[in-house]
Amino acid sequence: MSESSKSKSSLNLNPSPTLQCKDLHEYLKSRSAQFLETLYNYPTICLAVYRELPELARHFVIRLLFVEQPVPQAVVTSWVSQTFAKEQNKACEALSELSVWQEAPIPGGMPGWMLAQSFKKNLKVALLGGGRPWSMSSSLEPDGKARDVAFLDAYALERWECVLHYMVGSAQTEGISADAVRILLHAGLMTRDAEDGSAVITRAGFQFLLLSTAKQVWLFLQHYLHTAEKRSLSAAECLAFLYQLSFSTLGKDYSTEGMSNNMLVFLQHLREFGLVYQRKRKAGRFYPTRLALNIACVRDGVATVAPLDAGNQTGYIMVETNYRVYAYTQTNLQVALLGLFTELVYRC
Known part of the structure; x- marks a missing residue:
């Protein structure tokens, strides 16, 4: 299927600063601490957040997962060579932004880190099992009309x-x-x-x-x-x-x-x-x-x-110096999308 059209020169296609497709980290970072606390009651989310963390942040989480008392921040810092100071700062920032860990005082006035209790509890459930079933594991009889x-x-x-x-x-x-x-x-x-x-x-x-x-x-x-x-x-x-x-x-x-x-x-x-x-x-x-x-x-x-x-990206668009556009596609959606940017002259 081919399309012939003329470009609509009046269409404003400047980037819009309002459109942001945030990943899970960015999305959760924009939510309140109260929302995150509620969210970490779900093992699924704890596992998803853990997987999205920087590699070094995941390392910190695993080392703190079975510790029941605050760990001095100086000790956490000692786990990483100064060569990776930048990565360490990024990891600590991510864990704080997502409320995965919290600052906790240690006797003597030393600052410490401790995983959020709900996050720690439910990440253990996701990784190790136990507690209420969190996955969609209910058994079913074979579907007589199964879909591939x-x-x-x-x-x-x-x-x-x-x-x-x-x-x-x-x-x-x-x-x-x-x-x-x-x-x-x-x-x-x-x-x-x-x-x-x-x-x-x-x-x-x-x-x-x-x-x-x-x-x-x-x-x-x-x-x-x-x-x-x-x-x-x-x-x-x-x-x-x-x-x-x-x-x-x-x-x-x-x-x-x-x-x-x-x-x-x-x-x-x-x-x-x-x-x-x-x-x-x-x-x-x-x-x-x-x-x-x-x-x-x-x-x-x-x-x-x-x-x-x-598998749906096949197609060709050619633009001539006289602003005439030729498009070869069999997708009605692509034809309609082209019509937003151009004036359709004929279609065959």
């Missing part, structure tokens, strides 16, 4: 593209809820037109469309969590469940047994966005999709799960 990875990938992409189609004003806008639209407005990705009240894309929205799918989903979910209380949901509980999904296995089904009513509501929202597949609302099982597993990969590192959109 190819189906889950296609389903996730179809559901997520409903959101993107709505943003670009495509004709394919079926399936997006009013709640999802409110999230787009809250995130500043869309705004209400002053004349007719319709939702129109913003400059930040343009940037959003150019992000990878994993970053788009994580940024969208950050704003969902900011408005979770309006749905009578706990942001901490929702975030813990998201990271529980990120530790799941692609292609495996999981039971809804034992999930609270609030989490069942949240599961339906994740179903709408394509993070989980569930054949029907009352089905006792669901399948996490690649979108859910990639939540843990939104960071400055190597993704452990292949991105969902890895």
